[in-house]
Amino acid sequence: MNFVTANPIATNTSRRNSFFITTRLRDGDGPVTDRLSSRFVRLAWFALVVTTIVISTGALVRATESGAGCGESWPRCDGALIPVSTDAATVIEFTHRMATLASSIAVGWLVLWALRAVGRHHRVGKAALATAGFFVGEVAIGAFLVIFGWVDQDSSVGRLVVVPLHLVNTFLLLGAITLVARWASGRPSIEWRGAARRPVAIAIGGMMLIGITGAWNALADTLFPAESVLDALRQEFGNSAELLVRLRVVHPIVAIAVGLSLVWFVRRVRPLIDESARGFARWVEYIVFGQFVVGILNIALLTPVEIQLVHLAVADALWVLVVLVAASALEKSTEPALVEAPA
Numbered sequence: 001m002n003f004v005t006a007n008p009i010a011t012n013t014s015r016r017n018s019f020f021i022t023t024r025l026r027d028g029d030g031p032v033t034d035r036l037s038s039r040f041v042r043l044a045w046f047a048l049v050v051t052t053i054v055i056s057t058g059a060l061v062r063a064t065e066s067g068a069g070c071g072e073s074w075p076r077c078d079g080a081l082i083p084v085s086t087d088a089a090t091v092i093e094f095t096h097r098m099a100t101l102a103s104s105i106a107v108g109w110l111v112l113w114a115l116r117a118v119g120r121h122h123r124v125g126k127a128a129l130a131t132a133g134f135f136v137g138e139v140a141i142g143a144f145l146v147i148f149g150w151v152d153q154d155s156s157v158g159r160l161v162v163v164p165l166h167l168v169n170t171f172l173l174l175g176a177i178t179l180v181a182r183w184a185s186g187r188p189s190i191e192w193r194g195a196a197r198r199p200v201a202i203a204i205g206g207m208m209l210i211g212i213t214g215a216w217n218a219l220a221d222t223l224f225p226a227e228s229v230l231d232a233l234r235q236e237f238g239n240s241a242e243l244l245v246r247l248r249v250v251h252p253i254v255a256i257a258v259g260l261s262l263v264w265f266v267r268r269v270r271p272l273i274d275e276s277a278r279g280f281a282r283w284v285e286y287i288v289f290g291q292f293v294v295g296i297l298n299i300a301l302l303t304p305v306e307i308q309l310v311h312l313a314v315a316d317a318l319w320v321l322v323v324l325v326a327a328s329a330l331e332k333s334t335e336p337a338l339v340e341a342p343a
Contacts, residue, residue: 067151
């Protein structure tokens with residue numbers, strides 16, 4: 001293994017952060033690569049997991065109508081930093097806020113580390129800045145829901161707009177963290193060209209659409225619960241049905257269409273992706289089928305909270321896998337990649 005001239009950016013990196021290896025190495029006649037610490041990569045995946053937990057606890061808040069559990073005060077809960085109430089709604093909402101705090105620390109650490117180590121012009125730095133922006137958006141939307149009273153039994157137009165916006169922002173946040181972890185692990189950046197553009201656009205757009213309709217569907221199930229499947233159909237097609245209830249029928253149709261498009265997507269880009277991404281692509285197909293089954297159970301059992309949470313968690317996992325497959329399909333083939341440094 002031959003040493004070559006040190007990269008100036010990487011050299012500056014070493015002065016700022018000892019977790020980054022500064023020397024660029026050439027392995028035989030292969031390409032020169034920067035080396036990035038595996039500790040950073042582990043932090044990125046940890047931040048992704050913690051953020052997913054926050055999303056799940058947020059869904060629990062919505063499904064149990066605990067959004068007003070801390071009252072209208074934010075960031076205080078029930079007028080105090082640590083509430084003494086044992087009310088279930090207060091406990092659930094406070095737990096969600098504490099999980100958000102833990103995620104804030106992990107994401108903040110990740111972003112600061114990335115910017116200090118590689119700067120804002122590096123692909124990892126750009127993804128980290130996007131992560132910061134979407135995370136701030138996530139917190140802001142959550143605060144608006146509480147401050148404007150778009151919680152509990154509220155079915156105002158404001159809530160109908162903000163809830164799907166929250167879901168879209170959540171997907172973008174998870175996608176940004178995923179790219180931080182992937183690029184820090186040694187993958188090259190992406191470029192929007194080539195045969196993968198159309199399948200990727202359809203997959204990403206489809207996931208956003210299914211997220212929006214799913215958010216409306218979950219909110220309708222919370223605000224207008226049905227006593228039976230037949231009662232749900234009467235609600236949806238009744239002359240006096242609320243707009244949110246009428247929208248509930250859209251999600252299963254969209255889910256089927258998007259699910260089939262995702263199967264087409266992974267098969268279309270399979271020749272363009274690396275071996276590890278092909279494994280992710282197989283999991284996309286498995287999860288699409290699994291989501292069909294979970295969705296049917298969700299309807300048949302009248303949307304119990306437990307199945308709603310599973311449905312959302314699996315949807316988040318599906319989105320992360322789609323991002324990984326899409327990133328592999330759009331990768332630049334001529335750019336030197338980052339590789340992990342020894343722990």
